[in-house]
Structure formats: structure tokens, C-alpha cells
Amino acid sequence: MSHPTPDIDAALRETVSAEGVHVVHVWAPWCDNARAEHAPVWADWPRLGADSVTFVTIWSDGISGADVLAEDGVAGVREVVVPGPKPEKPDRRLTLLGLPVSWTPTTWVFNRDGLLATAFNYGEVSAAQLSGAIAGARSEW
């Protein structure tokens, strides 16, 4: 198991602890499932309605996925790159913000000053699912 550098965790913690609803999206540029989400979900990421969206690029030898994002039409999104190689299965998991990552794409929604509201840790999320989760995170219930 690998762990990200503490400063990345600290930066993400600061982002999601701010008031509002914050999305952290964990992905790898080589991952077909991650790229399959780009056009339907992330190309129009401002429309999702979150107060911030952060892409966390993992398992890519520390190389930014900005080129892939541009190619897939995802523009202007903040990207944080986690250093380290692509591990072999079954060691392909890490911990970010105290949460397990065992699949890409993984998407988390935070509210209440940094608490987890929803974690999509497997498969591919739809724009409707994610928008619903963000709206749900905003509700007082």
C-alpha cells in the first residue's frame, strides 16, 4: 500500500474544509473508465453545482494528466498530481483524506466543513448521480 505525501493530503483537506460543497475526483490518465466519464460528466463541470472541483491524478508516475483532460474537453479544472508509479495489482490502492482509493475513477463529495457526504469508489458515475449527490449535500434534510 502506498500513501500520498502529507502535503497533498493537507492541501486537499484545506480545500474540502472550506464552507460549501466540494468535489474531489481521483483518476488516472491511462484509465478507460476515468476517460469515459470526461465528456458526459466533467466537460461541463461548473454545471455540477459544487463550490470547488479538484482532480487528483494518481498512478501516473507523477506526470500531470492535463494533456488528456484537454483532449477530452475538460478545461479549467484544478489538478493535483500524486507522485509515484502505477502499482501492480493487487497493490493498486492508496489512501487520500483518510479514505480508501481502490479504483479509478473515484469521486467524493464533501460538505459540513470537510465531512464526507458521498463516495463513489467504483464504476463510473453519471452526471445525474453526481449532481444529485451535490444537491443532496447542500440540503439541510
Added chain:
Amino acid sequence: MRLLLALPLLLTACATAQVARTVPPSTRPILTEDTRDADRTAVEAAVAERVVAEGVHVVHFWAPWCGNSRAELEGGLYEAVEAHPDVTFSFVTIWNDAEDGADRLARYGIEASDHVFVAAQPDRGPSADRALRRTTFLGIPLTWTPTTHIYNRGGKLAYAFNYGELTPAMLTEAIANARNEWTHE
């Protein structure tokens, strides 16, 4: 006595104290054999054993005193339970003084069976004392009731619905997505 204990809880939303952010969980354990949580309860151990089995496993956290929990159960959670006999459902009460709420669950059409399990997660003391409530389960944060965690792939977390209320349709979709292989050619 029971009513008196429940009263302060009823007056507040179904969230617990926001302790999670003051305890940076950067190295909190996840569900692997090399990161056993020393503080794991018997209920956590039983659920951990259950969710590593092949298939999809739903772990639902709720409290009988919580209006959001009751609304979710009234919304027809039992339909999703009945529709998925090959999925295990663990109904675990939290912040409820270790009482499992089985009677109330039965009123909502949910009873223990070969794939439905009913249990109570004890706190570190009286549940009315928020500081003593447990706010993780198998390393995943627990800061709201109702909460639903879904596991697949031999005990890996697939989905966590940690806030608000889940509809039977959302749960059914999440179970289907947890089953999907998500292959691309």
C-alpha cells in the same frame, strides 16, 4: 429513562459532533488484512467478515430516534432488500445505546434472515454524550444517520452515502453499479 435519554437527541439533526475534521485521518485504516483497526468492535469484525465474501454487501447505519432514518425506512427500503436475495444487508444501529431496533425494523418490513443481519454498534459510553459516539466503521467515516456503505470486490468499499437520505431507487442503482464489471473495449 429511555425517553429521557432520547430527548436531547431528538432535538437535533441526525448528525454527530464534527469530530472527524479535528482528527486528521490521513492514515486511517482501510479494510485490508494488514491494517486491522485495534479498536474494532465485535459488530465491525462480524461485518468485515461478511463483506469480504464474493458479491455485493450493503451495510446500513440508522437510529430509531432519527427522523431521517425513519423517513428512509418508510420510503420502502424493504423493497430493495427483498429484490436482492443474493446481496447481504447489515442493518446496524448507531448512537442508540447498543439497542438494535429490531422491533422497529420489523415494522418497516425488515427482519433478520439468511441475507439480512440486524445488530447494534455500541458507543464508548451513553450515546447521548456525543463525544463518546463512534464516528467510523471499518475505517470509513460515520457522521450522519442514515448512512449506507456498499462493498464489493472482496471487501472493498464501492459506495458510501454518508449524508442525507437514500431512496430505494438510488440504492438499487448503486447495487447494480457495484455488480457491473465496467469493462471497455
